[in-house]
Amino acid sequence: MNSVNLFTNLPKKTNYFLITNLKNIHYLSGFSGDWAVILLSKKKQYFLTDSRFTEQALKETSGFEIITIRKALTIHLKQLIKKSKKIAFESDNLRYSSFTAIRKKLAGRKFVPTSGIIEKYRMIKTPSEIKKSLNP
Numbered sequence: 001m002n003s004v005n006l007f008t009n010l011p012k013k014t015n016y017f018l019i020t021n022l023k024n025i026h027y028l029s030g031f032s033g034d035w036a037v038i039l040l041s042k043k044k045q046y047f048l049t050d051s052r053f054t055e056q057a058l059k060e061t062s063g064f065e066i067i068t069i070r071k072a073l074t075i076h077l078k079q080l081i082k083k084s085k086k087i088a089f090e091s092d093n094l095r096y097s098s099f100t101a102i103r104k105k106l107a108g109r110k111f112v113p114t115s116g117i118i119e120k121y122r123m124i125k126t127p128s129e130i131k132k133s134l135n136p
Contacts, residue, residue, distance in 0.1 A: 016081055
């Protein structure tokens with residue numbers, strides 16, 4: 001999936017899309033581990049995970065800059081997301097406590113809740129996905 005295509009379905013002038021739903025992360029990247037976050041911009045795709053899953057992420061994903069989380073996630077996000085930018089996030093999945101911590105650390109950025117953006121793409125199955133579901 002091309003991340004630029006996702007931005008056409010996000011609110012106007014969105015600069016970043018923070019993806020926290022593991023099913024959506026698997027759909028976009030092929031990653032089957034238990035913890036990761038994807039941060040998309042129109043130019044780059046970041047895959048953030050902790051050291052337990054770095055090797056797995058390197059094997060299962062492509063097209064992402066893999067970042068191993070060694071500090072708080074919010075510190076890494078602050079380094080990646082420029083000030084005065086608009087960030088869309090999966091409001092159905094991101095816990096309120098996590099959201100408030102991110103919003104506090106990334107002051108000066110606008111957050112826009114979204115729902116069902118990637119799920120719309122997941123509903124449309126390719127021939128290979130249909131074949132795989134019929135012959136697991």
